[in-house]
Amino acid sequence: MRCCTREVLAVSLLSLLCTLPASAQLKPKLPQLNPLARKEAAAAPRSPTFNERVLEITSARVDQLLKGYAAESGALQAAGRQQAAARAAYEEENRKHPARLKEYERSHAAWQDCQDKVVKPAEAKAKADVKRSQDEITGGDEAAFERRMAELQQRMQAAKAAGNMDEVMRLADSLQQSVGKKSGASAMQASAEMQAAGSKCGAEPVRPAPPTPPSQNAPALDDVGSGAAGLTAEQYAIMKERIQAALDEDGEVQVPSSSWAYSGGELGVLEKRGAELHKAYAPIRDQGH
Numbered sequence: 516m517r518c519c520t521r522e523v524l525a526v527s528l529l530s531l532l533c534t535l536p537a538s539a540q541l542k543p544k545l546p547q548l549n550p551l552a553r554k555e556a557a558a559a560p561r562s563p564t565f566n567e568r569v570l571e572i573t574s575a576r577v578d579q580l581l582k583g584y585a586a587e588s589g590a591l592q593a594a595g596r597q598q599a600a601a602r603a604a605y606e607e608e609n610r611k612h613p614a615r616l617k618e619y620e621r622s623h624a625a626w627q628d629c630q631d632k633v634v635k636p637a638e639a640k641a642k643a644d645v646k647r648s649q650d651e652i653t654g655g656d657e658a659a660f661e662r663r664m665a666e667l668q669q670r671m672q673a674a675k676a677a678g679n680m681d682e683v684m685r686l687a688d689s690l691q692q693s694v695g696k697k698s699g700a701s702a703m704q705a706s707a708e709m710q711a712a713g714s715k716c717g718a719e720p721v722r723p724a725p726p727t728p729p730s731q732n733a734p735a736l737d738d739v740g741s742g743a744a745g746l747t748a749e750q751y752a753i754m755k756e757r758i759q760a761a762l763d764e765d766g767e768v769q770v771p772s773s774s775w776a777y778s779g780g781e782l783g784v785l786e787k788r789g790a791e792l793h794k795a796y797a798p799i800r801d802q803g804h
Contacts, residue, residue, distance in 0.1 A: 561776035570750055572758065572781040577788050580758070583740030583751055584795040590734040591802055601729035608726035615723045622720045629716035637712035641705030652694055736804055758792055761785055766793025 565571045653660035667686060674682035741751035761777060763769040766789045768782055777785075785792075 563776040563778055563781070568749055569753055569757075570746070571778065572754065572784055574784055574788065576754065577784060577792065579744040579746060580751075580754060580792065581795050583744035583746070583755075584792075584799065586743030587736045587740040587804075588795075588798045590736060590739045591799060591804070594732070594734050598729060598731070605726050605729055612723065612725055619720055619722055623722075626716055626719055633715050634709070634712045637708050641709050644705050645702065733804075736799070758785065759796075762789045762793055766790040 563569065563571075570576060667690060671683055671686045674680075674686065737748045737752050737755075740755075741748040744751055746754070757775045757777070760775050761768055761782070762785065768785045768789055
């Protein structure tokens with residue numbers, strides 16, 4: 516009897532549950548979440564930290580930056596003019612180079628012909644004259660001459676050791692008369708003849724080198740701009756980067772996609788003067804800087 520009662524009770528409860536609406540049936544309770552809460556937290560602006568490197572963007576500092584932009588633009592224009600002048604000079608030299616090369620080849624051929632007809636014969640004559648003078652001095656037998664010189668050297672040393680300086684001087688004078696004067700005169704004559712031959716030909720022409728293209732030397736813009744702005748190069752570069760990161764291609768303030776943070780005051784300044792900054796930097800940006 517008890518078993519039957521339990522079965523009837525279970526069936527009744529099951530029927531009751533099935534007849535309840537779906538909203539009244541048991542469900543686990545979940546915490547209520549705001550789907551926008553996380554996005555709002557992520558989009559919350561970060562507060563910047565200003566220091567000696569990172570300066571606050573104010574209207575006065577925008578004025579300083581604009582002076583730097585003007586100086587950068589002027590430096591680029593000056594560099595462009597210098598580059599154009601250097602390029603024009605290079606092209607003119609390049610145009611003249613073939614004619615200069617042709618003139619060099621002509622003058623070098625004339626110089627070489629002079630060498631062959633004047634200098635080389637003079638060199639050959641000088642060598643022959645020196646050889647003839649040596650033969651006269653040595654008697655044609657260099658080995659015998661060297662033995663005589665060695666003997667003379669020994670006699671001079673012996674006279675010196677004996678204190679007979681008169682004999683030393685006599686032997687030295689004899690050596691000078693028989694060898695020194697003849698050898699010296701022959702060498703001087705040969706040198707003079709070779710110099711005279713060389714002067715007729717002149718110096719060897721130098722082959723002209725092709726002109727060198729001018730180098731592309733860009734000015735150090737941050738140094739130029741920071742000097743005009745009255746900021747250090749680092750302060751100037753950081754301020755430029757922060758401003759450019761905060762402005763879109765039309766000079767309007769955009770949600771910064773960089774790691775830089777901005778205060779409300781800075782964004783307000785950029786809202787007012789962003790277009791002015793964007794326009795002032797255009798000549799620099801157009802040249803790839």
